[in-house]
Amino acid sequence: MDRSSLEELLTPITSASDPTAYSVRVAVLPDGERPEAGDWHVAEWRTVGGVPHATLLVGPGGAVELGPGAYRAWVEITAPPEKPVVASQRFHVD
Numbered sequence: 001m002d003r004s005s006l007e008e009l010l011t012p013i014t015s016a017s018d019p020t021a022y023s024v025r026v027a028v029l030p031d032g033e034r035p036e037a038g039d040w041h042v043a044e045w046r047t048v049g050g051v052p053h054a055t056l057l058v059g060p061g062g063a064v065e066l067g068p069g070a071y072r073a074w075v076e077i078t079a080p081p082e083k084p085v086v087a088s089q090r091f092h093v094d
Contacts, residue, residue, distance in 0.1 A: 001093050003067055006059035011073045011088045013052050020045040022079040026056040026063075031070040031090050040076060066093045 001007070009028065013019055026043040027035035041063040043056045054075040058064045073088040 001058075001066075001091065003093050004060065006057065006062050008046070008055045009058045009073055010046065010048065010053040010055050011075050011086075012048075013054060013075060013077070013086060015052070018052065019077050019079065020047065020052050022077050024054045024078075025076045026054050027074040027076075028056065028058060028064045028066065028071055029074065031072050035074045035076075035085075039074075043075070068093055 009026070011026065024043045024045060025040040027039035027041065029035060029039060041056055043054045046053050046055045056063050056073070058066060070090050070092050072090055075086045075088070077084050
C-alpha cells in the first residue's frame with residue numbers, strides 16, 4: 001500500500017458462523033503495538049468471495065492516515081456475550 005493512497009483496508013475473518021450481523025471496529029497500529037481504547041474506529045463488513053472482511057477506509061482523508069512502516073489491523077467484533085479481538089497479518093506501507 002502506498003502512503004498517498006486512500007483505500008479500503010480489508011481484513012478477512014474466519015468464523016464458525018456469519019459475523020456480519022454483529023458490530024465491528026478496527027484499529028490499525030504499527031506492528032508490535034496493541035490497541036487501546038482510543039485506537040478503535042467503527043468499521044463495516046464486506047463479503048469477498050464468500051469470506052467476510054472487516055473494512056476500514058485508510059489513507060489521506062480516511063479513518064487512519066499511515067506513514068511508511070509495518071502495520072497490523074486489529075478487528076474487534078461485538079457478538080454478545082463474546083467480544084473477540086483478532087490481529088491481521090503484517091502489511092507494509094511505502
